[in-house]
Amino acid sequence: MGAWSRLKGAFTRDAQISSPEDLLAQSRERRSGKVPVTNDSALRNSAVWACLRLRADLMSDFPIDVYRKVSGIQVEVPKPPVLISPGGSEVGMKEWMYSTEFDLDRGGNCFGIITERSGVIGPDGRGLPGRIDLVELGSVSVRGKGSTITKYVIGGKEYEPWDVWHEKQYTVAGFPMGLSPVAYAAWTIEETISAQQFARDWFAGGAVPLAELKNNAKTIDREAARVARENFRAAVDSSGLFVHGVDWEYKPIQAVASQSAFLEARQYGATEIARFFGVPGDLIDVAMSGSSITYASIGQRNLQFLIMNLGPAVGRREEAFSRKLVSGPRFVKLNTDAMLRMDPEARARTIGARITNRTLTPDEARALDNLPPLTDEQYGQFDRLFGPRSAPTPPTTAVPGASS
Template identity: 70%
Template sequence: MGVWSKLTRRSRRDVTSAEDLLALARGQRTGSGGVAVTNDTALRHSAVWACLRLRADLVSTMPVDVYRRVNGILVEVPKPPVLVTPGGTKVGINEWLYSTQVDLDRAGNCFGLITERSGVVGPDGRGLPGRIDLVALSDVTVRANGSEITKYTIAGKQYDPWDVWHEKQYTVAGVPLGLSPVAYAAWTIEESLNAQQFARDWFAGGAIPLAELKNTAKTIDKKQAQIAKEAFKAAVSTGDLFVHGVDWEYKPIQAVANTSQFLEARQFGLSDIARFFGCPGDMIDAAVGGSSITYASITQRNLQFLIMNLGPAVSRRETAFSQGLVSGPRQVKLNTDALLRMDPEARARTIQTQINSRTLTPSEAREYENKPPLTEADWAEFDRAFGSRNAQPTPPAAPGAAS
C-alpha cells in the first residue's frame, strides 16, 4: 500500500505534511539508539549534501530568460521583477533558485507565500505573483480532496491555494504532493548515519570495550575486577607502566569500524544515495566500480549529466515558471549553455564552423564573447592583414619556404 493511501485510507481530506510522508515511507524501523532520518538530519551525510549541492548549484547559476514567439521565432523580452528578485530586494533569483531546488530534490516539494502581485492578470483572473517568500518544509501541511489541494496550513495559519506557490517533482497519479527522495532513501541514509554514529562512538570509546583485561589464573568478583580496572586505568592513562604477574592477560579488541565489511558497507551507501538523488557517483567523488564509460571531454560529460539527470528537472521548472509567473505567449527558459561551457580552443572551432557555414554572423559571434560589432576601421585593418574581406584568409607560409 502506498504512502499516500496509507495516510488517507480513513479520509481523503486528512491533513498531510512532508514529514508525515517521510515517517510513513521510513516506517518505524529506527530504534531508540539509532539516528532518525529527517530532511534535516539527512544533510549530515556527505553524499546527500553533495548531491543536493551539485544540482542546486548548477540550476541556480543558469541564467533565466523570458521569450515571446514572434513570427515563429523566439525573441527575448524583459524579465518581470519576480524573476529578478523573487524574494524581495534581499533575495535574488540565484539564492531563490538554490533554496527551492534543494527542497525539490530532497522532499519533492517547495512552498512559498505569494506576498505581492503584479498588475498583470493571470489565467485565474488574479494578478501574477510579484514576490514569493519561501517557507520551511516543516511548517507546511496540506488538506486535499483526492489529488486536489484545498487548503495549505503554514506555521499554523490557513491559506487558499492561490496564495501559495507550490512546485513539485517525482509525482505519481492521484497524489497532490511530490514524492520525497529522502523518505524513500531513508533506510539507506539511516544505515549510513548509524554507521557514522557507531564509528564516532567507537573512537570515543563508547560503542564497545576498547580492550579486554583477563585474569587467567582465577575467577575474580566484581570488587576485585573494579580494583584491577582502576589500577590499570590509573597507570595507562598517563602513559605509565602497568606492572602485574603472570595471571593477567591484556588483549585489545579489533575495531569493527576498521574491518573491510564495515568500510565496504559505508562505500556502498555513497553510490546508493547518489542513485536516489539523481547524481552520478563520480560527480560527487564516490568510488565507481565496474564502469567502462569514458568521455572525450568535460563537455561531453556535462552533456550526459544534463540529458540524463538534470534536464528533466530544468524542463519542469521552466514549465512551472512559464505557467505561473509570466503572461500570455511568453515562456521562461533556463539557459543550460552555462553548464556546457567549452574550453577556449573548442569554442573557437565551433564558432568558426558556424561562421563558415553561414549560420552565425561575425557580429553575433563577437556578442557571445561580450565584444562590440566590428567597425569599418576594424574591417579595414583585417583587409590590410589578410586581404579583401570577401577573400579567404591566406595561411602563413611555412618556415624556410620560397617566397
C-alpha cells in the first residue's frame, strides 16, 4: 500500500491523525543510512529556506483591502481589526502573513487559536474572529473521520473546530488536511542533507580513506594490514614519525573527483527542491547550467512568477479571508500590484498613455506618487510653457442614412 493510501486510511478509521510532523513520518518509507527529514530539519537546506523565504516575503508584502460591490462597482470599505493586527498588539498583519505562508508552504497547513470574536455574526451563527493567535505547526494534532475534522489537539489541549483557524493548501479530495511538500520532497531533501553530512565526514577524514599505505614488495594478508595500519595511525595521531623500509609507500588520495560529484549532487537537489516548492530555480540562484531565460524587464519576470507560481496561493488566501473574516457581501483582495512595480521610465510611459486615452485623470496619476492635485497656478505654468490647453473634441455621432 502506498504512503498516501495508508495516510488516508488512517483518517477514515476515526483515529488521531497527528501533527504535520507525524504526517511526514507516515508518508514515506524510511531507508537506512539516510538523514531523516522533518519540517524543521529541512530548513537546514539553503534551497528550502530560500524558496520558503521568497514566497513568504512576497505574500506578507501585499497590501490587504476589503471591498463590496455597489451598483456593480467595486468600492473599498474599512478593514476589520483582524485584518490590521490579527495577533493583537504583539503581531501585525505583515508578520502574521509571513508566518502563516511559511507554514502553508512547508507543511500544507497553518493553525491558530481564535481568542477573540467581533460583534459581527458570521455564516455559522458565531461572531467573526477578532484575534487569531498562531501556534507552532508541530504542536497540532487533529482527530476526524472521513473528510471531517472533529477535534484539534494543540499542546495537549482539545479545541472544537470553530475555535481554531485552519488554512490549508496542496489538498486532495476526501482528505481535510493539506499535504506537506516537505514530505513528498523528502527523498530529494534527504539526498542533499546526506550529501552535506558526507562532505563534513569526508573533509574530517571519517567517511572515506584520506590516504593509502601500499606494500610494493609483497601481498599482505588482513592481519598484517591491520598491524601496519595501527602502527601507522599510532605514529601519525601522536604527531610522531612513521619509519619503514623500502617496501612501503604512502600516498594521499586525491578528492577532486568526489568533490565535483558532491557539488553536482547539491545543485541537482536544489533544482528538484525548487520545483517542489513552486519557485523557479533562477530566483533562488540555482538555475541549471546551460539554461538561459531572458526577460525584457524585471516587470515581465515578476509577472510570470505571479501568474504561474504565487497567484494561485494568493487566490486561495483571498477566498479563505473572504469566507471567514468579513461579513455579508464584502470580500478581501490582496493587492499584487506591489510586486509588479515598473522601472521609472516604463511607469511614466504607461501613466502618460492612460491620461492620453482618458482612463486616468492627471489628479489620479499624481495621487499614485502621493502628490496633491495640481493647482490653478501650476496649470498656468504648464500653459505658459506648452501653450494653452485645448478643449477636448466632443465625439461625433453618425446619423443613419445621412450622406457624407
